[in-house]
Amino acid sequence: MLEALQAMGSVVLDPFLLLLIFATTIIGVVIGVLPGIGATTGAALLLPFTLTMSPVHAITVLSTIYVSATFAGSITAILINTPGTSAAAATTFDGYPLAQRGEAGRALGIAVVSSTVGGIFSVIVLCIAAPMLARVAYHFRPPEYFALTLFGLSMLASISSGGSIKNLIGGVFGVWVSTIGAEPTTGIERFMFGNYDLYEGLSFVPVFIGLFAMSELLVQSKKANQIVNTIGMKAVKLPSREDYKKIWKTILRSCGIGTFIGILPAEGATVASMIGYAEARRWSKNKEEFGKGSIEGIAGAEAANNAATGGAMVPTMVLGIPGSGTTAIILVGLMVHGLRPGPYLFTEQVDKVYQIFGAMILANIMFLVMGLYAAKIFARISLVPISLLWPIVFAFAVVGSYSLSSALMDVWIVLIFGVIGFFARRHGFAVAPIAVGFILGEMVETNLQNSLKMFDGQWWMILTQPLAVLFLVLAVLGLCGPMIFDLLIRRQKHNGDSSNS
Amino acid sequence: MKISDLIVPGVITVFSFIVIYLSLQLDLSPPMIVGDSMQPRAFPIFLMIINLILVGLLTYQFYQSPPDSIPLEPFQTWGSIILLVIFYGMTTGVDFFIAIAVVMFLMCILWGEKRILVALSASLVTPILIFVLFDQVLQIRFPRGLLLDWYYG
Numbered sequence: 180m181l182e183a184l185q186a187m188g189s190v191v192l193d194p195f196l197l198l199l200i201f202a203t204t205i206i207g208v209v210i211g212v213l214p215g216i217g218a219t220t221g222a223a224l225l226l227p228f229t230l231t232m233s234p235v236h237a238i239t240v241l242s243t244i245y246v247s248a249t250f251a252g253s254i255t256a257i258l259i260n261t262p263g264t265s266a267a268a269a270t271t272f273d274g275y276p277l278a279q280r281g282e283a284g285r286a287l288g289i290a291v292v293s294s295t296v297g298g299i300f301s302v303i304v305l306c307i308a309a310p311m312l313a314r315v316a317y318h319f320r321p322p323e324y325f326a327l328t329l330f331g332l333s334m335l336a337s338i339s340s341g342g343s344i345k346n347l348i349g350g351v352f353g354v355w356v357s358t359i360g361a362e363p364t365t366g367i368e369r370f371m372f373g374n375y376d377l378y379e380g381l382s383f384v385p386v387f388i389g390l391f392a393m394s395e396l397l398v399q400s401k402k403a404n405q406i407v408n409t410i411g412m413k414a415v416k417l418p419s420r421e422d423y424k425k426i427w428k429t430i431l432r433s434c435g436i437g438t439f440i441g442i443l444p445a446e447g448a449t450v451a452s453m454i455g456y457a458e459a460r461r462w463s464k465n466k467e468e469f470g471k472g473s474i475e476g477i478a479g480a481e482a483a484n485n486a487a488t489g490g491a492m493v494p495t496m497v498l499g500i501p502g503s504g505t506t507a508i509i510l511v512g513l514m515v516h517g518l519r520p521g522p523y524l525f526t527e528q529v530d531k532v533y534q535i536f537g538a539m540i541l542a543n544i545m546f547l548v549m550g551l552y553a554a555k556i557f558a559r560i561s562l563v564p565i566s567l568l569w570p571i572v573f574a575f576a577v578v579g580s581y582s583l584s585s586a587l588m589d590v591w592i593v594l595i596f597g598v599i600g601f602f603a604r605r606h607g608f609a610v611a612p613i614a615v616g617f618i619l620g621e622m623v624e625t626n627l628q629n630s631l632k633m634f635d636g637q638w639w640m641i642l643t644q645p646l647a648v649l650f651l652v653l654a655v656l657g658l659c660g661p662m663i664f665d666l667l668i669r670r671q672k673h674n675g676d677s678s679n680s
Numbered sequence: 681m682k683i684s685d686l687i688v689p690g691v692i693t694v695f696s697f698i699v700i701y702l703s704l705q706l707d708l709s710p711p712m713i714v715g716d717s718m719q720p721r722a723f724p725i726f727l728m729i730i731n732l733i734l735v736g737l738l739t740y741q742f743y744q745s746p747p748d749s750i751p752l753e754p755f756q757t758w759g760s761i762i763l764l765v766i767f768y769g770m771t772t773g774v775d776f777f778i779a780i781a782v783v784m785f786l787m788c789i790l791w792g793e794k795r796i797l798v799a800l801s802a803s804l805v806t807p808i809l810i811f812v813l814f815d816q817v818l819q820i821r822f823p824r825g826l827l828l829d830w831y832y833g
Binding site for chain 1: 688692699702703706707709713714715716717720721723724727728730731734735737738741747750753756757759760761764767768771772776780783784785787788790791792793798799802803806807810811814817818820821822823
C-alpha cells in the first residue's frame with residue numbers, strides 16, 4: 180500500500196510528466212470542445228505521437244486526453260447546445276437552459292466541479308478495486324478468459340447507440356476482422372488474398388483511426404453548412420454554498436453510478452451520464468426544474484460521465500477487456516508500449532500502474548483549473564469552421580497511421596475502415612462494437628483453442644468450471660436482456676401505432 | 681416493410697456467405713498440429729453462422745417495426761469519399777505529401793470554405809508542419825514520391 184502511494188506520489192516529482200499532463204489537458208479540452216472529435220478520435224490520433232515516450236508517459240497522455248475531453252464536452256453542451264462528446268449529451272438538457280438564463284458561468288462551474296469529483300472518486304475506486312480484481316483474475320485459465328471475453332462481447336448488446344442486434348452484428352464483424360492474417364498456431368493464411376502485408380493481421384491503430392476519425396470526417400461533412408450560435412458569459416463561477424447543499428448528494432450518487440457503469444465491459448461515459456441524469460431527477464425534490472436549468476441535472480450527468488472514466492480503466496487494465504471506445508485505444512497503447520494488460524500487470528509492473536493512476540488524479544485536478552479559468556477561451560475554439568478543421572484532422576489521421584510501422588498499407592486500412600465505418604453509421608450501426616470486437620477477437624479464439632486443448636477437444640468441459648459458468652450466465656443475461664427489451668419496446672410501439680391509425 | 685429495408689440484411693447475408701465460402705477454401709492444417717483444437721476455418725464459419733442468426737433477428741425486427749428511411753447525404757459527403765479515392769491515386773502515383781495538400785485544399789473548398797487563400801494556406805502549412813514534426817522529431821521516413829525523392833536525394 181505504501182509502495183503504491185509512493186509510486187502515485189512520484190508523478191508530482193517528474194517535471195516532464197507534469198508538463199505533459201498540462202499540455203495534454205489543453206489538447207484534451209480542445210478535442211472535447213470541437214464537436215465530433217471526442218476522446219476516442221483524439222486518443223486514436225495522438226497514439227502515434229506517444230511511440231517515442233516511456234510507457235508511463237504514453238499512457239498518461241492517453242488517459243489525460245480521456246478524462247479532459249470527457250469533461251470538455253460539457254463546455255459546448257452548455258454554451259452552444261451541442262455536446263462536444265456524446266457523454267455530454269445529458270448535460271445539454273439543463274446546461275443550455277441555465278446558460279440561456281444568463282447563468283452560463285454557474286452552469287460551467289457546477290459541471291467542472293462535478294466532473295472533477297467524479298473523476299477523482301473513480302480513480303480512487305480504480306486504485307482499490309483493480310488490485311483486488313487482479314488477485315482474482317490471477318487464477319483465470321483459458322476457459323475463464325474465454326467465458327469472460329464472451330461476457331465482454333455480450334455487453335455490446337447494451338451499448339447506448341444503435342440497436343442491440345446491430346451492435347452484436349458489429350461486434351461479430353469486428354471479431355471476424357481480427358481473423359484476417361496468418362492463424363497464430365497453424366500459420367494458415369486467412370482472408371489475405373495473397374497480400375503479405377496482412378500476414379500479422381490488421382494493426383489496431385489504423386483500424387481505430389479509420390473507424391473513429393475517418394468515418395466521423397465523412398459524417399461531419401453533412402454538417403458543412405451548419406451555423407452555430409454561442410451564448411456569451413462573463414466568467415466561470417464556483418458553485419456557491421447553497422449550490423453545494425443542493426448537489427452534493429447527487430454528485431455522490433452519480434460518482435457511484437458512473438464508476439459502476441464504467442466497470443462493466445463495453446459500457447462507457449455516455450450510458451453513465453444518461454443514468455446519472457435520470458437518477459438525479461428521480462431522487463430530486465425539484466423535479467419540475469429538470470429540463471429548465473436544474474443544477475442537479477448538470478451535476479448528475481457530469482459527475483457520472485467522468486466517474487465512468489476511472490471505472491472503465493478497471494476491466495481494461497485488469498482483464499484486458501476495454502470498458503469503452505477510448506479505453507480500447509488505451510489498451511492498444513498499453514500493448515504497443517510493452518505493458519501486457521491483465522492481472523500480471525499488477526505483479527510485474529505495479530509501480531508503473533500506480534504512476535498512471537497518480538497521473539490520472541493530476542489530470543482531473545488540471546482540468547478543474549483549466550475549466551475554471553480558461554473555459555471561455557476554449558469555447559471560442561468550437562467556432563473554428565469545420566471546413567478547415569476536418570481537412571486538418573484528415574492530414575493527421577493519414578500521417579499518424581503511416582508513422583506507426585512506416586507502411587502505406589496502414590493508410591489504406593484507415594481509408595477502407597473510414598468508409599466502412601461511415602456506411603455502418605449511416606445505417607444505424609455504431610462503430611464502437613466493431614472496435615471492441617476487433618480487440619477481443621483474438622482473445623476469444625485463442626482462449627477457445629487453448630480451452631479445447633486443455634480438455635482434449637471436449638468443449639462442454641468448459642461448463643465444469645464454476646467461474647467460467649458464472650461469466651457465461653452473465654453473458655446470456657447481457658445478451659438476452661436488451662434484445663428482449665428492444666423487441667418488447669418495438670412491439671409496444673408497433674401496437675400503439677396500429678391502434679392510433 | 682419495404683424492399684429497401686432488406687438492403688442492409690441482404691448485404692450482411694451475402695457478406696456472411698462469401699466469408700463462409702472463402703473459409704471453406706482455406707487449407708486444412710495437419711491433425712498433429714491442430715491436435716484437439718479446431719481448424720483455422722472453423723472459427724470464421726462459426727462467426728458467420730452467428731451473423732446469419734442475428735441477421736434473421738434484425739429482419740424480423742425490421743418487419744415488426746420498419747426502420748426510418750435514410751435521407752441521401754449532401755454532395756459534400758460523396759465528394760469527400762471521392763477525395764479519399766483521389767488521395768489513394770495521388771499517393772501511389774505522385775507523392776504522399778502532395779496528395780495530402782491537394783486533398784486538404786479540395787476538401788476545404790468542397791466543404792464550403794470560400795476564402796481560397798485561407799484554404800490554400802491551411803492545406804500547405806499543415807502538411808509542412810506535420811512533415812517537420814514527424815521527420816525531424818519522430819524520425820519517420822515517408823514513402824518516396826515526386827517531392828520526397830527531391831528531399832531525401
